[in-house]
Amino acid sequence: GIGIGGAAADETAGTEPEVLEAAQVLLKLGADVNTVDANGETAMHGAAYKNLPKVVQFLADKGARIEVWNRTNKWGWTPLRIAEGYRPGNFKPSAETIAALHRVMLAAGVTPPTGSKPLAAEARQDYPADAAKKPAR
Known part of the structure; x- marks a missing residue:
């Protein structure tokens, strides 16, 4: 997969142009834009975590299928x-990322x-407190 939105403490996604460039390279190397990880997350989830509206549009333009990414994670x-x-x-x-997601959904x-108002992250009993500190695999 593309791996946008890793959560390692010493790792950042970079600027939006850097993420776009990295995603382009990964796709040219054969990465699958529709990969789903063990947590049920896709590159679109990663773009949302990192507030990257141009990446949302890029992923949609490159074939990210809504039936794959528009699902809940674990x-x-x-x-x-x-x-x-x-x-x-x-x-x-x-707001920019929400608008980009709305556009690609429509x-x-x-x-x-x-x-609809899902439970806030802090209210979720099944979300591990240190999950945001672990690298994505």
Whole structure:
């Protein structure tokens, strides 16, 4: 897979242009834009974690299938919910990332949900407190 949004303490995703460049290289090398990891997350989840709206559009343009990425991860979060701030830590919603996800959802014929409020990350009993510190595998 592409591996956007790793959570290692000493690792950052870089700037959005750097992430776009890295994703382009990985796809040219044969990475699958629709890979799902052991936590049920895709590159689209990673783009949402890192608030990267241009990466959201890039992934959609490169074939990220909505039926693959528009699913909850093991903690119950879709990329849209992650962009809305439902994740561990002190995160705020990213209006640009939410708008990008809405655009790609609508382009795929899916109406973005409205009005539902999933449990906040801190309220999820099954989310490990140190998960954000572990590298993605």
